[in-house]
Structure formats: C-alpha cells, structure tokens
Amino acid sequence: MALATIAGTQVHVDDEGFLTEYDEWTEGLAQVLAAQIAIELTEPHWKAIHFLREDFKQHGETATIRRITTVGGIPTKDLFTLFPKQPAKKMAYIAGLPKPRGCV
Amino acid sequence: MTTEVAPAPVPKFDQGDVGRRLAIICSKGNLDMAYPGLVLANAALGExxxxxxxxxxxxxxxxxxxTMAHLKFTPLGNTATHMPQGLGGIPGMTAMATNMLRKQIASIGVPDVPEFLDQISASGGHLWACRMSADMMHVGKEDLRDDVEAIINASDFIEMTAGAQLLFI
Structure with missing residues (x-):
C-alpha cells in the first residue's frame, strides 16, 4: 500500500495502481482514473460507479458483473459497452475499489 | 524535509493477449459438469x-x-461425494442430490444454467450446436435456445477455432 500521487493528490495505491483506501476516492479522482484508461465518464458510467461504491460500503466486497446486473439493474451488455473488454476490473479501478474476488 | 511521492501506476488493461480466443467444447449433460465450462467462459469474457x-x-x-433448466446430479460413480456408492442407486437419490447441489450453487450467488447462458450471451459469448448430435437426437434449431447462433458440423468448428485455445469438458 504505497503512497502515490494522482493528479497532484496523494493517495494510497497497490502495485497495479488500484486505490486501497475507500475514503480517499472522490468523483474528481474517478474522472482522472477513467481518463487514464481512455474512458470518458457519462451518466450511465456514473450509475455503475455509484452502485459499486454504495454496494461496497454495505457489503465490504466489490460487486461482480452479475451482481451489478441483478442487484444494480444495469444490463450486462451495457457494462461491456461502457467499460469495454474488462468491465469488472475497469469499473473497480475507477470506483477506487479492489478487483472483484468472486468467480461469477 | 519533503519526500518525493511518485505518480501512481496505471493498470495495464487491454494490453495482454490481444486477439486471444478460447473454444470450449461442452459434452456433458450432468448439472455438475455444466458449470466448469460456464464459469470459465464467463471469466474469459470478463477479461x-x-x-x-x-x-x-x-x-x-x-x-x-x-432440458436446460432440469439438468441433474447423481452421486453414482462419483466417489468425491464420499457416500457409500450403493446409496446412489436408491430411488429419489438423484432428485435429492440435485436439489442439494442447486441450493449450494444458488447460495454463492451463481445462476442456474439458463440464466448463466443468458449472461454469457450478453457478454458477447458465441453459442454453437453440433450437427451430428442434432441429427442423432432429432433436434432442430427451434428446439434450442434462441441465442444459439447455428447448428454446425465438426469441420466448421475446427475451421472456426483456428488458433484458439481449446477446452474439452
């Protein structure tokens, strides 16, 4: 859990660059993180990010694609469009959460 | 005294295994043997x-x-259930074992087979049916899930999966 800077802000990140402190995340930071992986955040992106943040706060785990679809109500197809190729990991990165632990 | 703090690294998304393809042959109709292919397909799509x-x-x-919502599990011939093999043959045992397995799978948030295939389809996975099996069982395209793209023969499959990694289950 090293200290690093993202857009001039000091935060704690893991070896890959994922934020490790839930409370260090801000929406402004999310925009920078998204831009770094070539994603421009629009309203549907925010809906997914906010669901992940809220769900993590309540359950202490990063939601999987299936959970975002069944509990968060965002169709799987849309998630693959919004966060291409690796939606679960990209969403977790932007939301300042660890990668999902579950298999499904 | 101030210490220099380095910029955070950025994860390397989209850079590994460009163009990687995976083909999974699902040849079993037992409930327990349906899942390995589905779990791996789903994981690969997510990557x-x-x-x-x-x-x-x-x-x-x-x-x-x-049949897709009614796959069954039998302890018969499966020593990993650690039950006396004779018990597996008792009437009702397959239904009971199937029920238990279904509950266990649901309890960890994993969907049943039809719903799992829905998710795989929605994630961009391709479903294909085998021509020989269709002919042998007198099954047509209309009897299969709507997201099955086509009934194809073995040569088509071999041609289509050129260069792909292959799993036989």
Missing part, C-alpha cells in the same frame, strides 16, 4: 477474450429449451 462454446452429445441438454 476481453473471444469465447466460443460448442455443445455436443449430452452437452446438448444445456442448450435445449426443454
């Missing part, structure tokens, strides 16, 4: 891998509308 699932022989039960 940006192109996935093709080919259903053949008993694996047809996974994509046939009439």
């Amino acid at each position: 940006g891998v192109e996935v093709h699932l080919f259903f053949t022989f008993w694996g047809f039960d996974m994509i046939t509308k009439k």
